[in-house]
Amino acid sequence: MLNRRLLRIKVMQALYAYQQAVAADLLLAQDRIAAAFEPDLTADVAPDRRLLEGQRKLGEAQLRDWHRTGELPESGSDDKEVAAAVKGAIEYYERLVNKEGAFYGGQLLHGAESIHDQYLHLLNMPQALLQIITEDNEREARRFTGPRFDPQGTARLFENAAFAKLKENEQLLQTTIKRKLQWTDSEELEALRDAWQKEMKPDEAVQAYLAGKNTGLAETDYETDMELVRHLYKDFVFKGEALPRWLESNDLNWEENRPIVRNLVLKTLKMLPYAADEKQELMNLSANWQDDRDFAETLYKQTLADDAKSEKLIAESTQNWDVERVALLDKIILKMALCEMQLFRGIPVKVTINEYIEISKLYSTPKSKQFVNGILDKLAQDLAASGEIRKSGRGLLDNQ
Structure with a gap:
């Protein structure tokens, strides 16, 4: 039957595909700015190619700054054409990103449910x-x-x-x-x-x-x-x-x-012995697919929603290491673990950490196991001390 580890892996794969798509979307947004300042070869007056090239570079730089910081320069751009091109590119990018989030979330659930179809197909x-x-x-x-x-x-x-x-x-x-x-x-x-x-x-x-x-x-x-x-x-x-x-x-x-x-x-x-009749129920995808579906969907959506917050936590915990240099897959694994530790109160912290260490061993670099273990262990202690992690439920002690 389908287990939670496989669901976590499918969430990880969906988030990885989403991040790859979003990176491509940023390039498409940059292309829109470049297209806005292409010289019009049919114009009556010869275009000022140097001016257009400068506007393109300024617009692309402002888009990159906005993508990195989430903010445009306070004064925006004194060049109205550049400001309009950047605004249009940002709006275009954000529309694409919203579509990517919904698309890969749907693909995640479809991928899990297709396992059940494959099983019935093989029967x-x-x-x-x-x-x-x-x-x-x-x-x-x-x-x-x-x-x-x-x-x-x-x-x-x-x-x-x-x-x-x-x-x-x-x-x-x-x-x-x-x-x-x-x-x-x-x-x-x-x-x-x-x-x-x-x-x-x-x-x-x-x-x-x-x-x-x-x-x-x-x-x-x-x-x-x-x-x-x-x-x-x-x-x-x-x-x-x-x-x-x-x-x-x-x-x-x-x-x-x-x-x-x-x-x-x-x-x-x-389950089909000699005595079984035609009404015998077949195996389900999991013991409670609705609960498992909710777990996967919530983990995916909340990891995306908490992306900036988790990025900051990871950056603060990677001393002497530029967070931008952390492998994308490792960052996704860390962000999922942080989300799970804080959101799912019935899952022990140790279980969460062990699960993501195992996933890192299967899918990331040879050194990822130690890296993921060290970061998660430190962050779990910090978040528990600040009250961000609270565990409750049968067999669980708070923050354990």
């Missing part, structure tokens, strides 16, 4: 596999020289009761239709066909299953069928070659999401 794999085998058998039957293999060799798969159990599940059926989670992509189906022909079909366990016969004991035969399903997922969907390669190419976050999706799929199969 439809057995039916897609039967479709491919049917097409292969029909194509072989039409061969002028006769089929190269006996279609009856795969007959037992079409009688697999575990396949049928998944197909008949009402929640899976309804959600698949509602969210369009069928296997319809031609490249994905081709990857599944490749996996079947080159990996699954030659596999000893699969061949033994196809060659075997039912015992006549329904529950015993069902367990044999389910064991094959588990084998197909474990060894050819989450391992193997063709399907993992497709999944990774189709989802940039697949390696990160794979353990969660695998856990959801395999736990769901355990």
Whole structure:
């Protein structure tokens, strides 16, 4: 199931993408100033190129100063054209930034919720596999020289009761239709066909299953069928070659999401014993997705809202070190941790610090672990002493 660490990582990724986009937005704002002072080659009077170049440089410098300090020079610019260009560029930049914040916040939640869609989509794999085998058998039957293999060799798969159990599940059926989670992509189906022909079909366990016969004991035969399903997922969907390669190419976050999706799929199969009926509920994304969703959304928005405040705290704690030289990812990690420590009263400070140290080890530089640990430890003590951090709740002591 989805855990809070993965949610923190997705918030971090959203904030990183946001910061990259905002940096590009500033360049676009600068381009607007440059465009405002391009010489008009169609004018009746030759443009004063030196004047225009000076206005452009002044406007760009004022935009940079405003971006760094949040304020324009008290007198603004004596040149009304420069002042108007800077004002227009700032307004344009701020509109872009607001859009970026909303966009990447939405992408964050979509990215987390897409894990659940991926899991349900993969539960439809057995039916897609039967479709491919049917097409292969029909194509072989039409061969002028006769089929190269006996279609009856795969007959037992079409009688697999575990396949049928998944197909008949009402929640899976309804959600698949509602969210369009069928296997319809031609490249994905081709990857599944490749996996079947080159990996699954030659596999000893699969061949033994196809060659075997039912015992006549329904529950015993069902367990044999389910064991094959588990084998197909474990060894050819989450391992193997063709399907993992497709999944990774189709989802940039697949390696990160794979353990969660695998856990959801395999736990769901355990929830479908012989006695389970078509109304059996499937696994949820998390124990309480609404709470987890609120946590991620609030952490993202508040980290953005507290950006200037957190930047100042970090700068004050990095003695003899220019805060501008701190790696962007490290700053995002520190700002998220500061936000979490102050905002979420039910999460112990030590838990927060340990979580972000682990994230820094996974995603940032080799030295980030010590840097993040040192800064957060100092800031946690300072904020607790000033009353900015207050922890309360069952099992928690204030400021611990």
